[in-house]
Structures are given as C-alpha cells and as structure tokens.
Amino acid sequence: MTTPTLKIAVGGFGAIGKAVAAALDAGIPGMELVAVSARDTTKAQAYMAQSFSRAYEILPLENLAERADVVVECCPAHLLDIIARPTLEAGKTLIVISVGALLSNEHLVGIATENDGRILVPSGAILGLDAVQAAAQGTIESVKMVTRKPPLGLKGAPAIEKMGLDLDTVTEPVKCYQGTAHDAIEGFPANLNVAVALGLAGIGTKLTQLEVWADPTVKRNTHTITVVSDSANLTLKIENIPSDDNPKTGRITPLSVISTLKRLTAPLVVGA
Missing domain, CATH: 3.30.360.10 (Dihydrodipicolinate Reductase; domain 2)
Incomplete structure (x- = not known):
C-alpha cells in the first residue's frame, strides 16, 4: 500500500524557514513543499528563483493550511495565533518553533483537541x-x-x-x-x-x-x-553554533524541524 505524500507549508521565510523549505525542495521522501509565507514576497520570489529547483506559491500565514497537511511555523512569536488557529481548526498538524508563545496561547491546545489537530514541538536547540x-x-x-x-x-x-x-x-x-x-x-x-x-x-x-x-x-x-x-x-x-543569518538562532534549530518532519513518515523512529 502506497502512503500518500504529505503536503508541507512553511510559514516564515527567515533563517529557519528558508533552511526547512530548502530541505523540502531538495527532497524528503513522502513529502512535498506546496507553499511558503513571507513578509517580503518579492525577496522570497527572488531567493527561490536563485536557490530552489522551482518557484513555490507564496500565501498569507492564515491560508497555508488550505494547501497543506502539515504547517511549519517559523515566524515571530506574536504571529503564532494567526498561523496556528486555522491550521488546528482544519484538523491539520502544526510544527511550532515559537514555543514560548504557547504560554500566552494556551487556547490552541483546546482548538487542537476539539478538531483532531496536532501541535508538535521539535527539540530545537536542546537535547535530551x-x-x-x-x-x-x-x-x-x-x-x-x-x-x-x-x-x-x-x-x-x-x-x-x-x-x-x-x-x-x-x-x-x-x-x-x-x-x-x-x-x-x-x-x-x-x-x-x-x-x-x-x-x-x-x-x-x-x-x-x-x-x-x-x-x-x-x-x-x-x-x-x-x-x-x-x-x-x-x-x-x-x-x-549561532546561525550566520541570525545569531539568536542556532544552526541546529532548522535541522531539528527537518528531523521532526522525517519522523512523520519514517518506518523506523528512534527516541519516540
């Protein structure tokens, strides 16, 4: 039986979002990048034209879940509800980078519960x-x-x-x-x-x-x-090691997101 391909959208096109989108563009088995969200659409289009295999749709944060099964949040913390609410109301999976913002958005867990949505928190810059x-x-x-x-x-x-x-x-x-x-x-x-x-x-x-x-x-x-x-x-x-683009972010953070994505379809998962 063939497993359906998961459609992935990336919300935010900064250091983390670009790295995650690039990995999806390069190819992750069982997954397809379908859309991104970016503050500066023109710059995002130029970046994709230069660095990606093809151009991807650029959508507002609140519309990403309409195209995807899984939405990866890579935004400033104050935008969490904008991307999370429609994703969870649609019963989709949300991968959250702005973990701290969950403390002021506890209602999102209730929305996920009511609609069979899921909130996944990658290990990010921390082990164990x-x-x-x-x-x-x-x-x-x-x-x-x-x-x-x-x-x-x-x-x-x-x-x-x-x-x-x-x-x-x-x-x-x-x-x-x-x-x-x-x-x-x-x-x-x-x-x-x-x-x-x-x-x-x-x-x-x-x-x-x-x-x-x-x-x-x-x-x-x-x-x-x-x-x-x-x-x-x-x-x-x-x-x-701090990211070259953003010293507040570790290089391992986008790698942790990529690892979390791969675990969604992997036949063998270690450390679950």
Whole structure:
C-alpha cells in the first residue's frame, strides 16, 4: 500500500524557514513543499528563483493550511495565533518553533483537541527532551537550566533594554535573569524557546529554574541543564553554533524541524 505524500507549508521565510523549505525542495521522501509565507514576497520570489529547483506559491500565514497537511511555523512569536488557529481548526498538524508563545496561547491546545489537530514541538536547540519526558512519568524533583550567550545574541531582548545594559561594552559575564522559565519568556521572547520546551517536557515552566547570562567568553549559545528525579539524574550541556543569518538562532534549530518532519513518515523512529 502506497502512503500518500504529505503536503508541507512553511510559514516564515527567515533563517529557519528558508533552511526547512530548502530541505523540502531538495527532497524528503513522502513529502512535498506546496507553499511558503513571507513578509517580503518579492525577496522570497527572488531567493527561490536563485536557490530552489522551482518557484513555490507564496500565501498569507492564515491560508497555508488550505494547501497543506502539515504547517511549519517559523515566524515571530506574536504571529503564532494567526498561523496556528486555522491550521488546528482544519484538523491539520502544526510544527511550532515559537514555543514560548504557547504560554500566552494556551487556547490552541483546546482548538487542537476539539478538531483532531496536532501541535508538535521539535527539540530545537536542546537535547535530551525525550529523557526528560521519560523522567516526568515518575517524579522530577528539580530542573535547572543555565543559558550563556555571546552578548550579541541577546540584543533587542526587552529584559536587556529594561536593564539598560550596553551589550557592546560587556567584557565579563553578566547575569541578566534568574527565575522561572515561565517568567523569563516575556523578557527574552526570541531567545528562550528552549527553556519553555524544557519546561513543557518536564515539570512545567513555572517550576523550571533558569539563569540567563550575557557572556563574552563564549562563542556559542550554551545551555547547561540539570535534572534530579527518582529515576535518573541528568546533566546535559549543549553548545549551539549561532546561525550566520541570525545569531539568536542556532544552526541546529532548522535541522531539528527537518528531523521532526522525517519522523512523520519514517518506518523506523528512534527516541519516540
């Protein structure tokens, strides 16, 4: 029996969206790129003409689900509801990059439940979420993440602007935040999707402790995670290479989305 080809749409055509769309254009078995959404249609068309095998339809975010079985969200966080609501109301699958925005859009889970839609959260820039989820089936006593980023990677964060910290003049590590993952995302909306993903996998974002450092001694976005539970104690360290196009995003993030897509049709899935 032949499995139907999944139609994929990519919402957002920045560093992550372009990489995901390019992988689909190059060919992923059982999948077909059918549409993208871009803020600048002219630039997106020019990019596809130069880099892709063919031109793909460019649609508004809210119309992507009309063409696709699976919609990949690669947008600024404040646009999540615009792309997610119609996708989930249509009973389609939504892959979410702006994980932090789920905290202010909890209604999306209800919409997915009512319409047989699905919200998938890739591991993104963090490893070990499957192990954390496994530990959560028992009792987790504590989860803590310490994030260290090159100062440039924190530019534009509301919390940094509120501090009045001049990131261009930072010469030694500066602690910019200490508290819960739940409270941090408002101050670092473009930086801490990984902390929210960790919270959702484990004991919740309100109990997941977090430190954020602007650290000129590191060249990579670095996350150190410690989990204490009744089944295992986990210590995880990730050093993500920043994207050339966007230092706030790790190169591994679009690769994680591509991996998630492949798992949808793969005959063998590891780490489920």
